[in-house]
């Protein structure tokens with residue numbers, strides 16, 4: 001049995017198999033560059049045809065690449081410093097558990113301090129806005145180099161270290177989806193490091209640079225920019241504060257580390273999630289106090305649902321007898337684990353996705369209603385979470401069978417109450 005688990009091949013391929021993986025390797029970077037190029041135009045219209053590709057010099061800049069490398073290594077240094085506690089991940093297939101240092105919040109604090117020093121020294125932070133496309137190209141390049149390294153490294157990894165979903169035997173598919181589950185150099189966990197640090201902390205830093213560029217151009221920051229930067233900073237700080245919760249997510253437990261996550265973490269997240277701020281620099285919006293108050297309330301509602309549901313599930317999975325969750329109704333499953341059917345998890349089957357999507361909408365609304373481009377995040381995120389929800393349902397159906405069917409009967413809606 002142990003031998004069978006160790007050598008099992010992935011037979012259920014996702015994202016359209018090797019053909020889908022091949023296409024996505026081009027579509028993902030293509031989308032980032034299309035969005036950034038379009039966002040810079042006066043019209044910022046997705047209906048216009050993309051203009052000719054800019055000359056190579058405006059895409060590639062060794063200084064931008066050096067800045068990215070310096071950022072990456074600064075975050076790597078903060079990761080290995082002995083700050084914060086060490087936690088264990090969920091059991092692996094051989095029943096061992098990996099250790100993870102929980103110090104992303106500390107890394108954010110130190111990074112914020114350094115950003116403060118940069119502000120005091122009046123360093124030209126608007127460089128990031130002026131060279132944004134070159135920084136995005138540099139990040140895509142680094143993600144590609146990292147993915148190639150990860151795939152080469154995975155070829156020497158033992159079978160038991162491979163990702164359950166990334167061992168199809170097709171090199172292209174495995175390169176894309178991630179062949180090895182937890183690639184490490186010594187105790188340095190590459191996937192865990194990339195998930196929350198260079199890209200996510202970088203996203204906040206990019207927003208700060210956009211705010212400084214707006215001040216440079218318009219004399220003061222707009223209310224729209226302050227809301228976008230504030231909401232997104234809260235989201236990132238929340239993720240870093242709850243870093244330990246990432247140890248039970250699909251990304252860490254199930255997905256290997258390949259091009260999909262490397263590009264997602266290092267290029268997609270910082271360069272497309274910051275699109276609202278990028279848009280606002282050259283497309284200023286007037287936002288009244290009433291509209292701003294409504295948007296703040298919407299974001300708060302989303303945050304309450306998002307944080308409440310994630311914390312409820314984490315508390316329950318860590319200790320079902322925890323007084324916070326002990327009174328909730330549950331269904332037993334054959335695995336010994338129980339499923340929550342009341343509280344947030346009795347509202348819909350993925351209340352955390354619902355809260356996340358409400359917040360995503362609140363981040364776009366400060367950009368006004370004249371353009372669709374700043375709504376890219378909420379549109380893309382809806383598609384991503386609907387697809388992710390289907391992947392998770394499939395996994396839960398396999399794990400829990402009849403108990404999962406019972407849960408679906410008791411809680412019929414997946415993400416949006418009475419809609420979906």
Ligand code: NDP
Pocket residue numbers: 248249250251306310313316317337338339340341345349350352353356388392395396407
């Ligand atoms: P979830 O946190 O939703 O975890 C899903 C797992 O929860 C299931 O596999 C199951 O695992 C457990 N579960 C499901 N239903 C129940 C229940 N009723 N009772 C108890 N346990 C249950 O997964 P994600 O990793 O997808 O999401 C985590 C957060 O990250 C979400 O808020 C999401 O919105 C956010 N996210 C953000 C992204 C971004 O780019 N901004 C991208 C992806 C996610 P088990 O039973 O094995 O414990």
